[in-house]
Amino acid sequence: MKIEQIYTGCLAQGAYYITSAGEAAIIDPLRETQPYINRLEEDGVQLKYIFETHFHADFVSGHLDLSHKTGAPVVYGPTANPEFEAIIAKDEQVFELGNIKIKVLHTPGHTLESSCYLLIDENGIEKVLFSGDTLFLGDVGRPDLAQKGADMTQEELAGLLYDNLYNKILPLDDDITVYPAHGAGSACGKNMQKETIDTLGNQKRTNYALNQKDKQSFINEVTDGLLPPPAYFGMNVMMNKKGCSSFEEVLSQGLHAIPLEQFEEIAEASGALILDVRTSSKFASGFIPQSVNIGLDGDFAPWVGALVADVNQPILLVTENGNEEEAVTRLSRVGFDHILGFLEGGFEAWKKNGKETDFVNRISAQQFEAEIKEKEAKIIDVRKESEYHAEHIHEAYSKPLAYINEWIHKIKSVEHFYIHCGSGYRSMIAASILQARGYRNFSEIEGGFKAIASENIPKSDFVCQTKILNKLD
Structure with missing residues (x-):
């Protein structure tokens, strides 16, 4: 046996x-x-x-x-x-x-x-x-x-x-x-x-x-x-109960390399989500406008499921060369079968052809510390509530990434804010969603709370900060 x-x-x-x-x-x-x-x-x-x-x-x-x-x-x-x-x-x-x-x-x-x-x-x-x-x-x-x-x-x-x-x-x-x-x-x-x-x-x-x-x-x-x-x-329950396309069919469709010009046309005509699966650091320095970053180096598929929600959403991929099959495979595991293909040559091809690019204002924990010493700062912590309760920046707002679709409209776009998670993975997801929806007046903190923890920034635990959890509202 x-x-x-x-x-x-x-x-x-x-x-x-x-x-x-x-x-x-x-x-x-x-x-x-x-x-x-x-x-x-x-x-x-x-x-x-x-x-x-x-x-x-x-x-x-x-x-x-x-x-x-x-x-x-x-x-x-x-x-x-x-x-x-x-x-x-x-x-x-x-x-x-x-x-x-x-x-x-x-x-x-x-x-x-x-x-x-x-x-x-x-x-x-x-x-x-x-x-x-x-x-x-x-x-x-x-x-x-x-x-x-x-x-x-x-x-x-x-x-x-x-x-x-x-x-x-x-x-x-x-x-x-x-x-x-x-x-x-x-x-x-x-x-x-x-x-x-x-x-x-x-x-x-x-x-x-x-x-x-x-x-x-x-x-x-x-x-x-x-x-x-x-x-x-x-939706996954129903796919398991009713049956669905074979994995081979989903993989064959998703591994379709789409030339640059055709990629733009398909994105505009289909209403597809442009999903950039590169690391947060590479995404921060340059990406296709309106694309969303959920990196393959983290809990990729569950976050796609939690944030995109509709498994029928058409998706166009931007990947590092060689990561296309992994991205399609992991998306298929949670029922995202409508993958139209990936950008041939990736973001580098987009940039080399002089296409418009965007970037996220990512700053170091050291720069963050220096900036908040000079002014009153609004800080959004997108970690889970349990992480926030354990320890967080004094006066930071707890707004978990999983609920971004509920709290994003409460942000005042004219007021600058800082955003962080535990390591930078989730905060870059949040940053990409924020920018795709027109919010630009913010800074995302590289390395997240792991980097912040070593800086001389006032921190609190849950007991003394319960009263401010919903202050942003």
Whole structure:
């Protein structure tokens, strides 16, 4: 028996590849299926099952493509209603795989079809729990993502999750290995650990959700502080439920090199978003006017999903040479299939041909310190609220990047302001959006709070600064 966790850091997502006696199963595969096909061929095994823990909201699964290419059926837990042929398993149904068995544990709460898969080894010992989004390391799945028509509140779903965790998961042996579907950084939970593998016994001891005194306490804790889910989540659920274009089709279209003149024409005629995926430093020094920067060197796909929201938005790419395929692949993982192509020659071709360019006024932390000593300054911190609460610049406004579409119109364009994040990645995203919408009277701070922290700039913690959180409004 072999179990391999295939972890994709930019999505904080874990897929699983299991083999036994010439047969294989894959749990929650990513959209691009060729790496799985390669593994099967290298190991000389036949794919027998494709297990899905639920209809994923944060990425598009490769379940259908993989099924079409291998003939292996897709398996869901009870109550799933996909719009394609699949095995809808019964609770506690057992699937044989070589010399091992995989048992379905229906654990609704995160969503109504959510299920875990319990692996029983050759000796009949329960060894591994593939916990999907039911149980994370340090957290549990958020109970507010059930599909429309579920007719249950998030509190009711949290109660359902409690029943299943406490009645089906906690009674399992402490030595069982837990393999979750996501880790720290995923929007499917709020308190995940950075580790991606643990024992169930350790989770029983350390996971706050598994240590509540009663059901109501559990409901209160898991629903407290939930941020609104990204807008693209619902669209990804429907793509996973209905089916969508193959990854190869999306890649073929997206890898279309578009000459400069044609690029301009397509941008104007299609209303496409010009998405520049270069680093923040390169973008700051020059870019195509009205383009938005979300760099490949960060949490690229989740930020595109959170800020662009509509997966049907046409996109034109500006990339470094050789990064085109990575950009298209990562966009496809979160359902952005309408990629019209990329600028041939990239930004350098644009600049060499004398086209109009723009830049962001990026300053160093040292210059920032010098400037704010001489005048009263308005400072916008676009980090998460939790980062802001830990430590922030005295009198800075907390305006997380995830909510820029809500707060951007409250900015007074005639009044200069400074903007920063943790390292410069998110603040450059914000800067590009601000400039695309006509705001230019600001300075973005290179290196973000990491650079600011070493300067002699007054800082505060959450306790003494709660009163100013909404001052910008």
